[in-house]
Amino acid sequence: MRVPAARITFDAPDRRRVASLIEEALASGALTLGPLTRQLEEGFAEHHGAPHGVAVASGTAALEIILRYVGVQGADVVVPANTFYATAGAVLHAGARPVFADVEARTFALSRQTVADALTENTRAVVLVHIAGVITDEVDAIRELCDARGVALVEDAAHAHGSSLKGRHAGSFGMAGAFSFYPTKVMTTGEGGMILTSDTQLRDEARIYRDQGKAGFLGDDHIKMGYAWRMSELAAATGVVHLERLGQAIAVRGSVAERYDRALGSLPGLQLLAPCEGGVSNYYKYVVLLPDAADRDRIKKSLREEFEVFLSGEVYATPLHHQEVLRPFAGESLPVAEDVCSRHVCLPVMSDMTDAEVDHVIESFTRVYEAL
Numbered sequence: 001m002r003v004p005a006a007r008i009t010f011d012a013p014d015r016r017r018v019a020s021l022i023e024e025a026l027a028s029g030a031l032t033l034g035p036l037t038r039q040l041e042e043g044f045a046e047h048h049g050a051p052h053g054v055a056v057a058s059g060t061a062a063l064e065i066i067l068r069y070v071g072v073q074g075a076d077v078v079v080p081a082n083t084f085y086a087t088a089g090a091v092l093h094a095g096a097r098p099v100f101a102d103v104e105a106r107t108f109a110l111s112r113q114t115v116a117d118a119l120t121e122n123t124r125a126v127v128l129v130h131i132a133g134v135i136t137d138e139v140d141a142i143r144e145l146c147d148a149r150g151v152a153l154v155e156d157a158a159h160a161h162g163s164s165l166k167g168r169h170a171g172s173f174g175m176a177g178a179f180s181f182y183p184t185k186v187m188t189t190g191e192g193g194m195i196l197t198s199d200t201q202l203r204d205e206a207r208i209y210r211d212q213g214k215a216g217f218l219g220d221d222h223i224k225m226g227y228a229w230r231m232s233e234l235a236a237a238t239g240v241v242h243l244e245r246l247g248q249a250i251a252v253r254g255s256v257a258e259r260y261d262r263a264l265g266s267l268p269g270l271q272l273l274a275p276c277e278g279g280v281s282n283y284y285k286y287v288v289l290l291p292d293a294a295d296r297d298r299i300k301k302s303l304r305e306e307f308e309v310f311l312s313g314e315v316y317a318t319p320l321h322h323q324e325v326l327r328p329f330a331g332e333s334l335p336v337a338e339d340v341c342s343r344h345v346c347l348p349v350m351s352d353m354t355d356a357e358v359d360h361v362i363e364s365f366t367r368v369y370e371a372l
Contacts, residue, residue, distance in 0.1 A: 001360045005312040007350045008183055014241050021237035033217055036236035041194070043243050044179075047162065048169040050196040052203040055231040055239075056210045059158040059180025062193035063090040065209045065229065066176045067125060069202050070152045072096035075124035080110050081319040081337035083129045087156050088320050088329075096124065100321045102334040108273060108287065108315070109136035112145055125152040130160035130170050131315050132285035132346075133186070137276035139165065139173045154178070157196075159284040159315075161187045162250045166278040171196035181239060186253070186282045186351065187246050189239035192231045249351035253283035256353050260286055263362040267369055269294075273344075285315055285346040291372075296345060299368055307364035312346040 010018065025031060037055050045053035056062050063086070067077065073095030079088050081100040088098040101118035104111045108131040115126055126146055128139065136142075146153040153174035157163075160170035161179060171177025176199065181192035195206050205224070211217060213226030265272060273287035290296060303309040319341045321330035348361055 001356065002308040003310065003348050003357045003361055004350075005310040005348055006184055007352065008188055009352050010241070014245070018237050018241050021240065022234050025233040025237060031233050032230050033211065034233045034236075036233045036240055037231055040189075040231075040236045040239045040243065043240065044194050045196055047243065047246065048171050048196055050169070050171055050177075051198045052196070052200065054195040054197075054203055054206040054210065055236065056193045056195065056206070057229045057231055058191060059156075059178055059182065059193035060086040060090050061210070061227070061229040062178035062180070062195045063087065063127070063154070063156055064094050065206050066154050066178055066195060066197075066202070067091060067094035067096065068209060068225075069205050070125050070154070070175075072124045076120045076122045078110075078115060078118045078123060078126040079320065080127075080129050080131075081321050081334045082108060082131065082316055082341050083156065083320065084158070084316060085320065085323060085325070086158075087127055087129060088326055091127070098320070098326070098329050099123070100319075100329065100331060100334060100337075102336050103340070104136070104138075105271075105289070105336050105340050107134055107136040107138075107276065108132065108340060109134065109138070110142060111136070111138045112141040115142055115145060119149060119151070123149070123151050125154055127154050127156050128174065129156040129158075130163060132273060132287050133160050133163045133282040134273060134275055135160065135163055135165040135170055135173070135279055135281075137165065137279070143173060158182075158185070160282060161185065161284075162246050162280075162282045164280045165276060172198075175199060176202055181235075186249055186284050187239070187242045189231065189235040189242070192235045192239060245351070250280075250282045252351050252353065253349050254281070256349050256358055257281070257283045257286055259358050260347060260362065264288065264365065267366065270369065283349050285312060286349045287315065287344050287346055289340065290343045290345060292343065294343065294372055296343060299345065299372075302368045302371075303364055306368070307360070309361055309364045310348065312348060314341070314344060314346060317341055
């Protein structure tokens with residue numbers, strides 16, 4: 001049995017509904033910043049218990065807009081070392097300097113201590129990334145530290161659609177949250193992103209930034225250094241339909257994760273990245289930490305070639321301060337981030353994964369692992 005690393009599917013009724021919404025948009029001639037975008041903004045915000053949502057062209061754009069609103073130009077922004085390039089890229093494009101911080105192996109996330117160690121006199125913001133859909137139980141302590149230092153806490157929730165901690169959803173712990181709707185995510189619009197916030201001024205300024213800095217959609221007065229960060233109505237149509245499936249998708253992924261937990265949790269030397277107490281993960285990724293001596297490339301190769309099990313991409317294999325484009329901002333060694341980046345793998349988790357596929361992954365991984 002072949003088990004792919006990831007799969008995004010729309011069943012026939014959903015495809016027909018998306019096509020119908022797109023046909024309506026094409027017939028209306030309103031192809032950007034129209035009623036479907038507003039419907040997606042309102043629905044996504046409501047799902048996450050947020051007052052305001054602003055749809056944009058990508059998760060990266062969402063994060064950069066938030067940082068521009070905060071006013072980070074010329075300042076430092078703390079970023080975890082084990083995140084995707086776009087987190088640091090948004091900082092740089094907003095005119096700030098990324099300061100890389102270490103993380104906890106338990107959560108793959110920043111902690112209060114690692115943030116404190118990375119703060120400078122010039123820090124203007126901290127970006128907390130919810131890796132693999134897990135929200136750290138140190139989030140309130142990090143927020144308290146940021147508030148005490150007059151620093152904005154921003155959530156990079158690109159992985160965390162629908163994830164929560166003690167009843168609060170991703171995007172509600174900081175001053176704003178940035179979400180991605182890239183095709184690999186639990187929910188997609190093809191390309192796109194969303195800002196969630198309770199700050200009405202941020203909501204209003206984000207709408208200006210996303211539309212070339214224009215004071216109004218129909219005017220020609222430009223008051224911000226914005227960009228073409230709009231979401232098209234065609235993308236929003238996909239998102240409106242996929243949002244309706246988000247709860248179901250998270251339930252299926254959680255069921256897959258429970259089966260993996262039961263089957264793999266007793267394997268010696270294997271550590272599982274689990275939600276914190278009171279947390280619900282969307283299991284964007286199912287992450288396992290391998291023993292120090294394990295050969296990750298060999299494990300992935302054996303699973304692929306012997307059993308046709310394809311592991312999804314790591315989160316992430318190379319820390320940011322080791323990326324060539326970001327080396328000018330690299331500081332001292334960040335041992336935990338370097339360690340978890342080097343020795344974890346992500347098992348396949350899909351929103352329509354079958355029992356047979358889960359069985360095959362469990363059996364295949366167990367055989368390869370026990371043969372190490």
